[in-house]
Amino acid sequence: MQESKPKSTSVRLWLWIGGIVAALVLAFAIFMVTMGMRMNAVPSDLDTSTTQRTENGVFNVSYIASTDTVPVNQMHAWTLHVETADGQPVEDAAISVDGDMPQHGHGLPTRPQVTKYLGDGDYLVEGMKFQMAGWWVMDFTITANGQTDAVRFNMRLQ
Amino acid sequence: MKLSRNIAILSIFLGLALVTTACSLSGRSRWSDEEVTALRTLWIGNLSPPPADPSNRYADDPRAAALGQKLFFDTRFSSNGQVACATCHLPDQLFQDGIALSRGVGVTSRRAMSVVGTAYSPWLFWDGRKDSQWAQALGPMENPVEHGGNRTLYAHLIAEFYAEEYTALFGPLPDLSGLPRDAAPIADPEALAGWEGMSAKDREAVTRLYVNMGKSIAAYERLLVPGESRFDQYVEAVLNNDNEAADEILTPDEIAGLRLFIGEANCTNCHNGPLFTNNDFHNTGVPAAKDLPEDIGRSKGVQDVLADEFNCLSIYSDAKPEQCSELKFLVAEGHQLVRQFKPPSLRNVAERGPYMHAGQFATLEEVLNHYNTAPEAPAGHSELEPLDLSEKQVEQIIAFLKTLSGPLDADEAWLTRPEYSN
Numbered sequence: 001m002q003e004s005k006p007k008s009t010s011v012r013l014w015l016w017i018g019g020i021v022a023a024l025v026l027a028f029a030i031f032m033v034t035m036g037m038r039m040n041a042v043p044s045d046l047d048t049s050t051t052q053r054t055e056n057g058v059f060n061v062s063y064i065a066s067t068d069t070v071p072v073n074q075m076h077a078w079t080l081h082v083e084t085a086d087g088q089p090v091e092d093a094a095i096s097v098d099g100d101m102p103q104h105g106h107g108l109p110t111r112p113q114v115t116k117y118l119g120d121g122d123y124l125v126e127g128m129k130f131q132m133a134g135w136w137v138m139d140f141t142i143t144a145n146g147q148t149d150a151v152r153f154n155m156r157l158q
Numbered sequence: 159m160k161l162s163r164n165i166a167i168l169s170i171f172l173g174l175a176l177v178t179t180a181c182s183l184s185g186r187s188r189w190s191d192e193e194v195t196a197l198r199t200l201w202i203g204n205l206s207p208p209p210a211d212p213s214n215r216y217a218d219d220p221r222a223a224a225l226g227q228k229l230f231f232d233t234r235f236s237s238n239g240q241v242a243c244a245t246c247h248l249p250d251q252l253f254q255d256g257i258a259l260s261r262g263v264g265v266t267s268r269r270a271m272s273v274v275g276t277a278y279s280p281w282l283f284w285d286g287r288k289d290s291q292w293a294q295a296l297g298p299m300e301n302p303v304e305h306g307g308n309r310t311l312y313a314h315l316i317a318e319f320y321a322e323e324y325t326a327l328f329g330p331l332p333d334l335s336g337l338p339r340d341a342a343p344i345a346d347p348e349a350l351a352g353w354e355g356m357s358a359k360d361r362e363a364v365t366r367l368y369v370n371m372g373k374s375i376a377a378y379e380r381l382l383v384p385g386e387s388r389f390d391q392y393v394e395a396v397l398n399n400d401n402e403a404a405d406e407i408l409t410p411d412e413i414a415g416l417r418l419f420i421g422e423a424n425c426t427n428c429h430n431g432p433l434f435t436n437n438d439f440h441n442t443g444v445p446a447a448k449d450l451p452e453d454i455g456r457s458k459g460v461q462d463v464l465a466d467e468f469n470c471l472s473i474y475s476d477a478k479p480e481q482c483s484e485l486k487f488l489v490a491e492g493h494q495l496v497r498q499f500k501p502p503s504l505r506n507v508a509e510r511g512p513y514m515h516a517g518q519f520a521t522l523e524e525v526l527n528h529y530n531t532a533p534e535a536p537a538g539h540s541e542l543e544p545l546d547l548s549e550k551q552v553e554q555i556i557a558f559l560k561t562l563s564g565p566l567d568a569d570e571a572w573l574t575r576p577e578y579s580n
Contacts, residue, residue, distance in 0.1 A: 072199070073436050075280075075483050104427070106494065106541065109438045110487040127487025131438040132427045133196070158195050 042103075042135045046154050054149035057085055059142055061151045065128070072133055072157050075110070078125040079118065082142055089121025093144035097125060101136055133157045189396060196420045201393040202386055205432035208277035212477040213290045213470050214373045216327065217380055224576075225323045226378030229371055231575045234315055235299065237306030238263050243295070243375065246270040246304075249573045252506050252566075253382060258447075258517025264303030267450050269517045272510060274566060275503050277380040279437040280484040284499045284515040285459030286439060289485055290475075291376035293468035296368060300344050308342030308349045309368035310334075310356075316367060328370045332363035365467075369474040381572050384433070384505040387564030389416070408561060414551075415558025423529070423545055423555060434504035434562065441497045443533050443540030447516035454537065455515070456498035460490050496538030508560040522559060526552045 051062040059082050066077040082090040095114045100107040112127035130136055136155045141148065189197065198204060216222035229235060230243040246260040247253040253273035255261075260270040268284055276282060282294035298304035299312065316324050317331050325331060337360060341352030353361065388407060395404035408416070419425045428440050439456040446452070463485070468474055470482035479486075489495070499515045513519040519528065530552060532542035547555070566573065 073431050073438075075487075104541075109436075109489065110484075111489050112487060127483060129487075131436040132430055133199070134427075158192075158199070 042156060046135065046156060048154050048156055050153065052151050052153060053085070054142065054151040056149045058147050058149035059083065059090060059144070059151070060085060060087070061140065061142070063125075063138075063153060070130070070155055070157060072130055075127070075129050078112075078128055080114070080123045080125050080140065082121050082123065082144070084145075090142075090144045091117070091121065093123065093142050095123055095125075095143075096141045097138070098141075099130075099136060099138040101132075101134060103135060130155075130157055188401070193417075193420060194396065196426065197393045197396060197416075199430065200389075200420075200426070200432060200434065201397070202384065202390040202432050203394065205383075208380055208383065211277070211290060211292075211376070211380075212481040213475040214292050214376055215476040216370075216373045216377050219327065219377055221323070221327050222374045222377035223381055223572075224378075225320065225327065226374035226376065227572060227576050228320070228323075228578050229375055230378055232319075232578070234319070235305060235307060235312055236263060237311075241305050243273075243298070244575070246298075247273045249575070252510050254510050256510065256512075258512050260304075262298065262301070262304035263306035266301075266303050267447075267453070268515055269512070271500075271502055272506075273379050274382045275384055275433050275505070277383070278433055279435075279500075281437060281439075281459075281463070281500060283459070285455045285462070286500055287459040287462035288466065288468070289463050289470050289482075290468075291379050292369070292372035293466060294372075295375040295379070296372040296468060299368075299371075300342055302345065308340050308344060308346070310337055310341035310349075310352065310364050311339060312371060313337075313364045313367045314339060316371065324367075324370070327374070328367075332360070332367060334364075337364070365474070369468065372468070378572070381568050383567050384503070385565045385567035387505065387562050389558075389561040390564070392416075392561070409557070411554045411557045412561050413558075415554035415556070416561075418547070418551055418555050419558055423547065423551075425529075425555075428501040429504050434507075435501045437500060439495070439498035439500055440541055441494070441499075441535050441538045442529070442542050443535035444497075444499070444514045444528070445518055445533070446536040447518055450516060452537070453515070454496055457495040457538075460488060460495060464488070464490065493538065497535055498538070504559065504562055506563050508556075509563055522556045523552070526555055 050064070051060065053060055061083075062081045063078045064081075065071075066079075067074065070076075080095065082093050082095075084090060097112045097114065098107070099112070108129065109131045110127045110129045112125055112129075114123045115126045116124040118124055134157060136157055138153045138155070139150060141150045211217040230247075233240050233242045233245070235242065241262045245262060246255045247270060248255055255270045258269060260266045260268070271284065276291055276294070280289060282288040282291065283297070288294040288297060300308055313332070313334055314337075317334055321331060337356060338352035340346075340349045341356060341364075342349045343353050344350060356364075392404055392407040392413075395401075395407060405413075428436055428438070428442075430436050439459075441455070463469055466472070470477050470485045471479055475482075508522060511520060511522070513522070513525045519525045526547075529542060530545045530547050532540060532544040534540060
């Protein structure tokens with residue numbers, strides 16, 4: 001009787017220790033997964049290039065912001081450069097502008113528009129503003145030379 | 159047996175080490191590069207001087223600010239001689255009044271917003287129905303439940319009490335002889351009749367004087383900007399990689415609250431930048447205030463600002479049309495505007511309850527409970543989704559919000575009632 005008592009206590013102790021270790025490891029695993037989920041909210045392979053070909057390959061389009069980087073909460077302008085697939089500047093294009101946050105289901109706080117043709121395939125887009133950090137998309141639908149095509153730019157704003 | 163005991167002991171150590179790391183990540187000053195970037199955007203050191211106001215050529219004239227300060231505190235500029243801007247925007251209460259619905263000569267239907275930091279906002283009032291500080295300042299002066307006065311009365315008062323200061327800045331006063339004491343394009347029948355009896359030239363002269371009052375008050379209000387808080391000292395320490403110092407500035411709960419604020423609680427969607435507001439408009443499903451008429455917020459605000467006689471494109475604005483880009487590229491219609499309101503700055507938020515546009519919530523606990531549960535909007539569509547935060551997490555966010563308290567970054571002379579013959 002006196003021999004077996006410490007033995008059963010020791011087994012119980014090991015069970016306790018094992019349980020605690022398992023719980024700790026599980027807690028840590030959950031913590032890491034949650035962290036990971038937060039990080040993966042935006043597609044990891046997001047193409048944030050400022051030069052894109054339109055969906056059907058009709059135009060090559062690029063943009064330059066009037067500020068060093070695309071800012072949050074600051075009105076600014078973009079210069080949109082449009083050329084044909086073989087690199088010729090596109091003049092007289094009709095361009096419509098839209099944008100939103102895919103994860104939030106809301107759009108831009110402003111209604112940006114192309115206000116001026118600057119020559120050499122460059123178009124001034126005024127009224128650009130983003131009201132929060134995160135993943136934004138800007139969509140331009142371009143009609144020129146009897147053809148219409150659309151292009152999307154992704155941005156990860158900080 | 160001995161081996162298995164050693165393995166067990168090793169497992170305990172490993173487990174404890176992992177958990178310690180996890181805890182230190184969540185409760186102490188260890189931030190990822192991405193989080194440090196987010197912290198920097200909120201830091202007051204990242205706040206530039208207020209942007210220029212091209213619509214007000216006197217915006218940065220200290221003489222205009224001095225006159226504006228006097229007008230801001232002068233109760234003679236009201237229908238009963240008892241109401242000034244400072245009645246609802248009290249300097250010792252962060253330029254707000256601490257009550258749900260503000261009281262001028264009557265009771266308003268909205269909470270008074272703090273004037274502090276408004277120089278940074280392209281839109282003024284909860285619904286953004288004004289697009290400059292000077293245009294905003296003129297709204298309450300002719301509002302029947304705020305100052306309750308009118309522009310011709312104010313023109314007479316300027317001539318009687320501020321002629322010297324006014325003319326030094328704006329040139330000669332218009333000839334007011336023969337003009338009624340009370341006249342303005344407002345609902346009051348007597349004042350309206352008086353206004354309609356005035357010549358177009360006299361009306362414009364009186365309105366110009368009235369606008370110059372607004373521009374002076376705006377020059378004063380531009381000087382009211384927030385200063386450093388405990389949160390800012392913390393971020394500065396983090397940016398200097400001095401985690402030990404950082405951990406002495408904020409408690410683990412406050413740090414955990416900050417982590418939630420920039421992370422899973424989504425607060426920085428709207429409360430971003432060093433002023434903790436994007437100065438845009440959002441429907442967050444705030445309940446309707448009892449006993450008040452329906453308030454559709456930004457839906458009406460956009461129509462009001464487009465029609466405003468004092469907007470950026472008006473003849474009273476000093477801006478060139480191309481400088482009015484906010485107004486020009488305004489989103490003027492859409493269901494999303496219904497019941498949107500402007501998120502106020504969260505600097506000093508713990509010092510200025512009650513909260514929301516009609517003071518619907520008395521405490522930060524009530525505010526956080528609202529964001530946590532995300533009820534449906536009384537009209538329009540709420541942008542919120544339930545956060546499912548624990549009670550502890552809610553407490554941590556509130557603890558963090560209290561670290562945003564701090565003094566204004568303004569000379570003491572601007573924060574008190576000026577001396578003048580009253």
